[in-house]
Amino acid sequence: GENVEQHPSTLSVQEGDSAVIKCTYSDSASNYFPWYKQELGKGPQLIIDIRSNVGEKKDQRIAVTLNKTAKHFSLHITETQPEDSAVYFCAARSNSNSGYALNFGKGTSLLVTP
């Protein structure tokens, strides 16, 4: 089955700096890659996603890049703010998954210090 690896597990940046989180996946049939943000005590919230026919997608301060050949994708957050502090999860989905269920990485705990 699909295996998603996520790095780093923790990341600390100063406010205003950029943060980058990287994920790799194993199933070459994977075609959908969402990123979720989870704040303490809350459920994961989708922040951005990308499909395999696109190499990059941007939404304000957040961008995601996808390299299908290398089977990795990354989340980029620019001009970080304290409210960006949370756990971020990458995920991958392929047609071979159960009901298009997502396979998740283990998460990155991002801390943005003022």
Added chain:
Amino acid sequence: GAGVSQSPSNKVTEKGKDVELRCDPISGHTALYWYRQSLGQGLEFLIYFQGNSAPDKSGLPSDRFSAERTGGSVSTLTIQRTQQEDSAVYLCASSPGVGNTIYFGEGSWLTVV
């Protein structure tokens, strides 16, 4: 409702007792998923429902775990004879259909003592 609703939000139970966790998906969403999130871990897929089709139970960790979805809407996840390793956040998610964006609820925090 506006989002996926789960209850209870917190549950403390004694080892060996049965628990039921409820999920009310977003109105009109045909796909429903249950995930488990252990402390500091990623999300582990448990079970999936799509419309009136038979559920995919391939992620359930043991036969103590079961789930139902009545009328294609509300779902209940049941854990029988709970054990301490069952302590986790149980997340429910729904989607407009197969292959669409998946939206999560706030989760049910289960503690087995």
